[in-house]
Amino acid sequence: MATSPDFCPNWVSSPGDTITDLLRERSLSDGDFAREIGTTLGEARSLLEGRTAITLDLARKLQRCLGSTVEFWMARDYQYRQDVARLNFADRDWLKELPLGDMIRFGWLTPPPHPSQEVAACLRYFNVSTVQAWRSTYANLQSITAFRTSPTFESRPAAVAAWLRQGEIIADSIGCRRWSPEQFRSTLSEIRPLTRKRDPDAFLPVLQKSCAECGVAVAVVRAPQGCRASGATRFTGRAKALLQLSFRYLTDDHFWFTFFHEAAHLLLHSHAALFLEGVAPSSTKEEEEANEFAAGILIPKRYTNELLALRADHHQILRFAKKAGVSPGIVVGQLQHRKLIKQDHLNGLKRHFQWH
Numbered sequence: 467m468a469t470s471p472d473f474c475p476n477w478v479s480s481p482g483d484t485i486t487d488l489l490r491e492r493s494l495s496d497g498d499f500a501r502e503i504g505t506t507l508g509e510a511r512s513l514l515e516g517r518t519a520i521t522l523d524l525a526r527k528l529q530r531c532l533g534s535t536v537e538f539w540m541a542r543d544y545q546y547r548q549d550v551a552r553l554n555f556a557d558r559d560w561l562k563e564l565p566l567g568d569m570i571r572f573g574w575l576t577p578p579p580h581p582s583q584e585v586a587a588c589l590r591y592f593n594v595s596t597v598q599a600w601r602s603t604y605a606n607l608q609s610i611t612a613f614r615t616s617p618t619f620e621s622r623p624a625a626v627a628a629w630l631r632q633g634e635i636i637a638d639s640i641g642c643r644r645w646s647p648e649q650f651r652s653t654l655s656e657i658r659p660l661t662r663k664r665d666p667d668a669f670l671p672v673l674q675k676s677c678a679e680c681g682v683a684v685a686v687v688r689a690p691q692g693c694r695a696s697g698a699t700r701f702t703g704r705a706k707a708l709l710q711l712s713f714r715y716l717t718d719d720h721f722w723f724t725f726f727h728e729a730a731h732l733l734l735h736s737h738a739a740l741f742l743e744g745v746a747p748s749s750t751k752e753e754e755e756a757n758e759f760a761a762g763i764l765i766p767k768r769y770t771n772e773l774l775a776l777r778a779d780h781h782q783i784l785r786f787a788k789k790a791g792v793s794p795g796i797v798v799g800q801l802q803h804r805k806l807i808k809q810d811h812l813n814g815l816k817r818h819f820q821w822h
Contacts, residue, residue, distance in 0.1 A: 480516030503527040563624035568690035625692030633710035637683035645681030697724040718817040719799025730759035
């Protein structure tokens with residue numbers, strides 16, 4: 467088949483791919499192949515994975531073992547190296563944008579066997595065919611998002627995109643009933659007592675199951691470097707919502723406030739919007755409504771006067787938290803938010819979590 471000189475695919479195929487096909491046709495194993503060309507099994511596999519360049523001597527061995535000509539094998543390797551260089555040059559800046567180390571460390575991405583395959587692996591992760599397609603899908607996060615982040619520490623869009631994508635992947639694996647706003651609203655009052663449970667391994671499965679019954683997939687995804695989001699909500703279809711949490715601050719007051727804040731977006735605001743929460747307060751109408759909703763769920767209005775009368779006293783707060791049916795950390799967080807106590811006071815009453 468003739469190839470146009472202007473044909474520039476966004477993928478590479480090493481000579482090892484051709485060798486593998488030929489070995490399969492001949493029912494030869496990797497060990498058989500290593501013996502045929504007089505090399506070790508490790509060296510043979512390095513060639514199959516595209517990590518070993520084809521020299522003139524090796525091309526002659528391939529000709530004797532698999533057929534074709536020395537010129538074919540030399541040209542095959544040369545074209546592969548050129549394609550790798552071209553793609554690496556074109557896409558290396560994109561890879562630098564991604565939190566690649568954390569994506570691998572968190573298990574989102576399997577380390578490719580060769581650096582030349584990193585771009586392809588990342589494209590598969592995002593379920594797009596080209597870097598340009600990725601940019602069309604994710605690069606306008608600022609414009610398509612109700613984006614709330616810190617004025618001091620700005621999130622990198624590529625890191626946020628990686629975090630959001632992992633939420634989608636997890637949500638796809640969660641079976642949900644059809645979205646029911648009425649059922650979800652009533653379920654929130656049943657979820658509220660979970661704030662008193664200390665262990666995320668105990669309360670997260672219950673939280674996810676309760677929400678799934680209402681059509682909401684709850685995905686807890688650790689934020690990679692460069693992503694300062696604490697939560698996000700969006701509808702993945704008419705019948706399914708995604709509520710994504712990062713556990714970023716690793717304290718119970720932040721986690722639960724963010725959950726109920728995100729729940730408010732699902733119930734009160736546009737299903738076409740992506741709401742992304744960072745670390746700075748927002749003055750938008752939607753954010754104010756979500757904040758008020760979350761505060762009202764955590765500490766209902768009938769307890770407001772008692773809350774406002776509290777002082778920085780452990781025993782008072784513990785008694786009030788028990789009466790209100792929430793964790794002491796949530797009470798401390800609300801008092802700090804209302805500036806009734808200082809930000810560094812009574813933080814020992816908050817529950818602190820750790821990532822496994």
